[in-house]
Each structure stands twice: as C-alpha cells, then as structure tokens.
Amino acid sequence: MEPFTTLTAVAVPLMRDNIDTDAIIPSREIRSVSKKGLADGLFAGWRYLAIGGRDPDPGFILNDAALKNARILVAGENFGCGSSREHAVWALAEYGFRAIVTPSFNPIFRNNCLANGVLPVILDRAVVEPIARGLGAAPGSFLTVDLEEQELRDEVGGRWRFDIDTEEKQALLSGLDPIARTLQQSSAIASFRDRDAQARPWAYSSIGRS
Amino acid sequence: MGRTIFDKIWDGHAIGGPSDDADLLLIDRILLHERTGGVALKSLSARDIPVSAPDHVFAVMDHIVDTFPGRTSKTLMPTGTEFIETTRAGAQAAGIRLFDLDSPDQGIVHVMSPELGIVLPGTTLICPDSHTCSQGALGALAWGIGSTEAEHALATSTLKVQRPRRMRITISGRLGPGVTAKDLALALLGRFGVGGGAGHIVEYAGSAVEALDIEQRLTLCNMATEFAAFSAIIAPDTATIDYLKGRRFVPAGGDWNRAVEDWLALSSDPDAEFDTELSFDASGVAPMVTWGTTPQQVVAIDGAVPAADDAGQTGAESRERALRYMGLEPGTPLESLAIDAAFIGSCTNSRIGDLRRAAEILDGRKVAPGVKAICVPGSSTVKRRAEEEGLHRIFQRAGFEWRESGCSMCFFAGGESFGPQDRVVSSTNRNFESRQGPGTRTHLASPETVAASALAGHIADPRKLAA
Numbered sequence: 001m002e003p004f005t006t007l008t009a010v011a012v013p014l015m016r017d018n019i020d021t022d023a024i025i026p027s028r029e030i031r032s033v034s035k036k037g038l039a040d041g042l043f044a045g046w047r048y049l050a051i052g053g054r055d056p057d058p059g060f061i062l063n064d065a066a067l068k069n070a071r072i073l074v075a076g077e078n079f080g081c082g083s084s085r086e087h088a089v090w091a092l093a094e095y096g097f098r099a100i101v102t103p104s105f106n107p108i109f110r111n112n113c114l115a116n117g118v119l120p121v122i123l124d125r126a127v128v129e130p131i132a133r134g135l136g137a138a139p140g141s142f143l144t145v146d147l148e149e150q151e152l153r154d155e156v157g158g159r160w161r162f163d164i165d166t167e168e169k170q171a172l173l174s175g176l177d178p179i180a181r182t183l184q185q186s187s188a189i190a191s192f193r194d195r196d197a198q199a200r201p202w203a204y205s206s207i208g209r210s
Numbered sequence: 211m212g213r214t215i216f217d218k219i220w221d222g223h224a225i226g227g228p229s230d231d232a233d234l235l236l237i238d239r240i241l242l243h244e245r246t247g248g249v250a251l252k253s254l255s256a257r258d259i260p261v262s263a264p265d266h267v268f269a270v271m272d273h274i275v276d277t278f279p280g281r282t283s284k285t286l287m288p289t290g291t292e293f294i295e296t297t298r299a300g301a302q303a304a305g306i307r308l309f310d311l312d313s314p315d316q317g318i319v320h321v322m323s324p325e326l327g328i329v330l331p332g333t334t335l336i337c338p339d340s341h342t343c344s345q346g347a348l349g350a351l352a353w354g355i356g357s358t359e360a361e362h363a364l365a366t367s368t369l370k371v372q373r374p375r376r377m378r379i380t381i382s383g384r385l386g387p388g389v390t391a392k393d394l395a396l397a398l399l400g401r402f403g404v405g406g407g408a409g410h411i412v413e414y415a416g417s418a419v420e421a422l423d424i425e426q427r428l429t430l431c432n433m434a435t436e437f438a439a440f441s442a443i444i445a446p447d448t449a450t451i452d453y454l455k456g457r458r459f460v461p462a463g464g465d466w467n468r469a470v471e472d473w474l475a476l477s478s479d480p481d482a483e484f485d486t487e488l489s490f491d492a493s494g495v496a497p498m499v500t501w502g503t504t505p506q507q508v509v510a511i512d513g514a515v516p517a518a519d520d521a522g523q524t525g526a527e528s529r530e531r532a533l534r535y536m537g538l539e540p541g542t543p544l545e546s547l548a549i550d551a552a553f554i555g556s557c558t559n560s561r562i563g564d565l566r567r568a569a570e571i572l573d574g575r576k577v578a579p580g581v582k583a584i585c586v587p588g589s590s591t592v593k594r595r596a597e598e599e600g601l602h603r604i605f606q607r608a609g610f611e612w613r614e615s616g617c618s619m620c621f622f623a624g625g626e627s628f629g630p631q632d633r634v635v636s637s638t639n640r641n642f643e644s645r646q647g648p649g650t651r652t653h654l655a656s657p658e659t660v661a662a663s664a665l666a667g668h669i670a671d672p673r674k675l676a677a
C-alpha cells in the first residue's frame with residue numbers, strides 16, 4: 001500500500017446521496033478475477049452514453065476536461081452503500097482517487113477504502129455542501145487533504161478538521177501491510193484460541209479443529 | 211452497567227481485551243463465494259500466505275453460476291467460468307470445504323449456511339458479502355466485509371474492527387395475516403431511511419420479533435445492510451435452538467448441551483445501554499412495495515407514489531432521478547402498475563417457508579399472459595424439499611420457471627437479465643438502478659406480493675387472494 005501523507009489535487013463534486021457500489025462499478029464491468037482493469041468501468045452507467053459503450057456522456061461530471069486529473073471525490077450521504085464488492089474501491093483507486101469526502105460512508109465501503117490506502121474523510125453535511133458548491137462553480141479547483149494534521153483545506157483559505165481512528169491513521173500513514181502487522185501477533189492469537197477452545201469447545205468440535 | 215448481546219460477543223472475541231480503538235477480533239467462521247472469495251484466495255496464494263484455519267472456512271458457488279437446469283461451469287456471463295474455476299482451485303489448494311455446483315448442499319451463501327448449522331449463536335462470522343448480516347438472526351455477530359479484509363481473516367483468523375454503536379429497535383405488536391418480515395423490513399426502511407442504522411449494530415427485539423420463525427428473522431436481518439447498519443442481531447431463544455438441532459455442523463453430545471446452555475444465557479442485560487433506541491409497532495404494517503431506486507422509497511401496497519419522501523433523506527435530485535428511471539408520476543397508485551416480470555428468489559426470500567406461502571397463492575391459478583415469472587430456490591436443499599412437497603408443480607402449472615438455486619437474477623453480472631425498462635416485482639433486497647439488468651425497473655416486495663402480482667399482471671395485494 002502506498003503511504004498516505006498529504007494530497008493536493010483536483011476535486012470532483014458528486015453530491016448525490018446513496019451512491020451505491022453498483023453505480024460506482026456495475027457488475028457487468030467486473031469481468032475477471034482481478035483487482036485491476038476496473039478504472040474504465042468506474043461509474044459506467046453514468047459516464048457513458050450507452051450501456052456497455054464507451055462514448056462519454058458529456059452531461060456527467062467526470063467527463064469535464066477540467067477534472068481530468070481528479071484525485072479527490074466529494075460526494076453525498078451514505079456513499080458506497082449496497083454490495084460489498086471491493087471492486088468499487090479498486091475502480092476508484094485505479095482511476096486515481098485517493099481521498100473521498102462525504103458526510104457519511106457505508107461501513108463496509110469505508111473499511112475497503114482503508115484496506116486500499118484510500119482516505120475516507122467524514123465531515124458534516126453543512127461543511128461538505130458548500131465545498132461541493134465551490135468546486136462546482138470553479139471546475140478544476142484543488143483541495144488539500146492533510147492526514148497528519150487531519151485537515152482538509154481549499155484554495156481560498158477554508159480549513160476543516162476531520163476525525164479518524166488513531167490506528168487507521170497510522171496504518172494509512174505507514175502504508176504497512178495489515179496482514180504482516182497482525183501476523184506479528186501470531187502467538188497471542190494462538191494462545192487466545194487455545195483458551196477459547198477450552199471455554200467454548202462447541203465452537204470448534206463440530207467442524208474439526210485445524 | 212449491563213451489557214448488550216453484541217458487547218458480550220465482541221468482548222469475548224477481542225484478543226488482548228476490548229479497547230477504545232479498533233479491536234482485533236477472533237473470527238469463528240469465514241464464508242466465501244466465487245464472486246468475491248476467489249479473488250481473495252488468489253491474492254493470498256500469489257503472496258504465499260497460507261490460510262490459517264481452513265476448517266473454519268466454507269466456500270460455495272452461488273453468485274455467478276447459471277440457474278438453468280443442467281448448468282455447468284460455463285456461464286451466460288462471458289467470463290463467469292474464470293470466477294468459478296479460480297474459486298474451486300483456490301479452495302482445493304487451501305483445503306477449504308467447498309459446496310460446488312454438484313453439491314447437494316449448494317445454495318446462496320446466506321441460505322445454505324444456516325441450513326447446515328455453519329452459523330451458531332455467539333460466534334463471529336464474516337463473508338465478503340454485504341448480506342452476511344442475515345446470519346445475525348441466529349444470534350451470531352455476522353457482518354459483511356471486502357475481499358482484502360477477507361484475505362486478512364483467512365490469513366490470521368482475525369479482523370481489526372472498530373466497535374460500532376449499539377442500537378435497539380423494539381418492535382411491538384404482531385404482524386397481521388399476509389404480512390411478513392419482508393414487509394416489516396421495508397416498513398422500517400421507509401420510516402427510518404436507508405441511513406437510519408449508520409454506524410450501528412442493530413438488535414431487533416420485542417414481541418413482533420420473538421413471534422417470527424427463524425426464516426423470517428433471517429429475512430428481517432438480511433436487510434440491515436440496506437439500513438446502512440454494521441449488522442443486525444436477534445437474541446437466541448428456544449426457536450433458535452430448535453432450528454439448529456441436528457444440523458450438520460452444529461456440535462453434538464455433551465458439546466451440544468453446553469452450547470445450548472451458553473446460547474440461552476446470551477441476551478442483552480435488562481440494564482444494558484444502547485446508543486440509540488427506536489421503537490416501531492408491527493400491527494399497522496401492510497404489504498409494502500418500493501416505488502423508487504432505494505429501498506426507503508416504499509409505500510403500503512394500497513398507496514400511491516408519494517409527492518415527497520417520508521424519510522425525507524434522499525433529496526429532491528435523487529427523487530426526481532428515481533421517478534424518471536422508474537417511469538412514474540407522483541400520485542400513481544402502486545396497484546395500477548402493470549408488470550413485465552415477477553421474480554421469487556434471493557437471500558432475502560427464497561427459503562422453504564417463502565416458497566410454501568407463495569405456492570399457496572399460486573395453487574390452481576395462472577400467471578397473467580405476457581408476464582415472465584421465475585422462481586429460484588435459495589439452496590439445493592430448499593429445492594429438493596420443495597419438490598418433495600410438490601411445490602414445483604404448483605409453480606410450474608401456474609406458469610413460473612423453476613430453477614436451480616443461486617443468486618440468479620437478483621443482480622445482473624453480465625449474463626441473464628430482465629430487459630431495459632421492464633417492470634419487475636421482485637422478492638429481492640435492492641432496487642438500485644440497473645441492479646437486475648440495464649434499465650430494469652425493480653419493485654421490491656414479499657414473495658406473496660410477487661405471486662399475487664404475477665397472477666394479476668399488475669402489482670397486487672396478496673391478502674385479497676389468500677386462500
């Protein structure tokens with residue numbers, strides 16, 4: 001995972017509520033058992049004129065030339081609801097997005113972001129809406145996400161603090177692999193399991209202990 | 211201060227004890243399917259990381275497999291075979307139990323796992339699938355995750371998780387005749403909105419919940435993900451014990467007795483504190499039908515497309531989009547809507563009880579001309595059982611297709627679908643744009659309502675037809 005420190009980049013406002021993972025990456029765009037090759041299918045149902053086609057719909061914001069190198073997405077409530085498919089995050093990340101700003105995330109989607117080094121930024125609706133309006137009025141504007149300081153900044157002096165769990169923050173800053181980190185605690189896990197198997201033999205016996 | 215059932219399970223699984231930050235939880239059971247599980251297995255093996263406790267992992271083919279009789283690993287979805295074969299190879303290499311296409315136990319993961327007793331009260335269970343919350347119906351702490359988190363769970367038998375807040379929804383009264391847990395789940399979404407459970411683990415309690423059988427509890431908990439909840443849970447009771455007794459992967463002998471003792475003691479203390487408490491009266495709930503493209507856009511079947519959202523959360527733009535997508539005008543009565551297709555299936559509503567109740571409505575009647583009607587049993591076990599009872603004949607004589615089990619047309623993966631702008635009344639859980647096929651218009655409802663609507667050719671109230 002690439003460490004996340006500070007990112008200054010073009011931001012896209014997409015202020016629909018309840019943007020679901022089917023919309024982020026339609027099932028039909030997931031063609032292989034891979035975490036790659038998904039960027040083209042990102043928002044395919046909205047981005048292209050025809051289902052399965054690749055002719056850009058000029059009405060969809062991502063097709064605005066000023067937003068070509070966007071890396072920050074500003075979205076409505078309950079972003080990433082629906083199916084748990086991680087392909088939604090893989091597609092966003094492959095397209096270039098490294099931070100998503102919204103009043104609320106679906107919990108599975110949020111965890112999927114963290115697992116892929118994409119920073120979930122939660123701010124009040126009363127904060128997100130004016131930011132999105134500002135971006136809409138001046139397409140191509142930059143935002144800065146500073147994870148160390150837990151601060152979002154715009155180009156005209158706006159600054160907003162956001163919360164994030166300490167461990168999650170460290171994981172993003174370090175970019176260290178979560179599996180490797182947990183495996184360092186293997187013996188603690190094994191002895192916890194041994195004690196648990198004594199206390200709850202029924203949770204183990206029916207399936208055979210490995 | 212007392213603890214909730216959720217706290218008890220969580221604290222008992224927190225390695226190193228519960229903390230204020232994210233906790234490392236022991237995971238008792240891992241379920242995988244070919245759509246999201248294969249990629250996790252493949253990615254682990256590419257990194258040479260072994261699965262830490264393969265006996266605790268169960269894999270099944272449900273999402274991408276076709277549901278036509280005589281199906282094989284070839285699928286209508288152009289690259290579906292790759293998902294099936296990758297999962298098969300990955301499960302074999304890791305020594306994971308696999309319920310493959312030809313297994314008598316194959317089925318939708320959230321249908322077959324309770325059936326086989328893979329999910330037990332008081333356990334932690336995860337699956338890279340959002341409807342894993344269904345299993346909370348048996349008193350397990352079960353939740354959906356992504357593929358990368360599944361890799362972590364497979365490699366370490368643990369997951370690092372932030373503790374959700376606790377919510378209790380106390381549902382008083384009792385559902386009326388012809389009204390089901392599906393209608394209740396939709397009514398709750400209508401009242402509290404699709405963001406209503408955000409950040410919370412929801413405990414369903416109260417007389418109306420206790421009165422539900424286990425299948426109906428599975429239906430209720432199934433839609434907790436539509437509620438944006440971390441998951442849902444219902445305290446185990448004697449109905450839970452009776453349901454689990456004798457199933458394949460439940461403990462036996464002395465371990466069973468000990469388990470039952472543990473399970474019956476597992477509930478929220480009387481003085482447990484919840485971060486959020488909601489209450490709801492089940493008595494007034496009618497059969498519910500969605501009109502829009504989120505499950506909270508729902509009304510009672512005798513209602514009309516409303517002029518404004520009740521839950522008031524989707525915003526005017528989303529609402530306009532939904533009306534346009536669904537081809538509807540405010541004020542249109544739901545029962546006046548002609549349908550093109552009817553679908554009974556999915557992890558929400560495809561268990562034997564669902565099929566029995568739908569068959570009761572279909573018995574001796576015919577699907578309206580021009581309506582494509584499909585029934586997909588939730589598991590091979592459900593299918594066999596239904597056939598033993600002769601239900602398949604009732605469905606087929608009425609004009610329903612009778613399929614092999616799987617997720618099927620609950621979602622469109624590139625294979626089979628309903629047509630653009632087809633209006634489908636469906637016993638599934640998601641009415642998102644293009645969920646059941648590009649441009650397809652989905653109305654969520656109970657299996658009874660789907661059956662009644664298939665007969666009428668328009669959305670119809672099953673209570674008017676009940677035998």
Ligand code: SF4
Nearest residue numbers: 341556557617620621
């Ligand atoms: S039936 Fe539908 S909702 Fe359920 S697991 Fe399958 S695809 Fe998901």
